[in-house]
Amino acid sequence: MAGHIEARLTELGIELPTAAAPVANYVPYVITGNLVFVSGQVPLAGGELQLPGRVGEDVSAEDGQNAARICALNLLAQVKAALDGDLDRVARVVRLGGFVNSAADFTGQPQVINAASDLMVEVFGDKGRHARAAVGCPALPLGAAVEIDGIFEIDG
Numbered sequence: 001m002a003g004h005i006e007a008r009l010t011e012l013g014i015e016l017p018t019a020a021a022p023v024a025n026y027v028p029y030v031i032t033g034n035l036v037f038v039s040g041q042v043p044l045a046g047g048e049l050q051l052p053g054r055v056g057e058d059v060s061a062e063d064g065q066n067a068a069r070i071c072a073l074n075l076l077a078q079v080k081a082a083l084d085g086d087l088d089r090v091a092r093v094v095r096l097g098g099f100v101n102s103a104a105d106f107t108g109q110p111q112v113i114n115a116a117s118d119l120m121v122e123v124f125g126d127k128g129r130h131a132r133a134a135v136g137c138p139a140l141p142l143g144a145a146v147e148i149d150g151i152f153e154i155d156g
Contacts, residue, residue: 005087008123016073019081020044023141029082035094036152038078042144043070052143056106059145064100064108065115071148072096072116076123079152093120093130094151101145102136109134116148 009016022028022039029038043050043066055064075096076087083089098113100106113134120128130150140147 003086003088005090005123009087012122014073014123016077016080017045019077020047020074028078031082031154034091034154036079036082036154038075038082038150038152040097040099040141040147040149041071041074041078042140042142042147043067044074045070049142049144051145053145054101054103054106055112055145056103056108059101061106061108061112064112064145067144067146068098068112068115068148069119071146072119075116075148075150076119079150083154089154089156090124090152091127091155092153093124093128094153095131096120096133097149098132098134099140099147100134100136101138101140101143104138106136109136112146113148 026039029036050070051063051067053059080087096116100109100112
């Protein structure tokens, strides 16, 4: 029987991807106490980087938002893997750290990362409201437009 969050994902028409394996010397998540720390996720879909480039230069703010949403889906896939498939164990989304590969004069990082924040609230309701950072940077791994990491509180 599908849990409440799985039912919510189905209702939203969202199918989570398979959690990606790390591409360097790190683990995709760490559970300590009642927290899951998820390593930064870039917008990979089907094993391919989506929407690469610098936001405000060769990637539009809207495409940056699309990249942020893909990152958020990948975060949820990692949390699902960490919790043996049971997203109902998420008690709260605690924090998202959003990094936007930005042109020097681009200042819309909060609006780009809002796409990930909005997804967390769509999926988890009030438990999806979180603290957040939205930071501009000159480059990201693989040339990604966005990278997002997260901290999730869990039950049991």
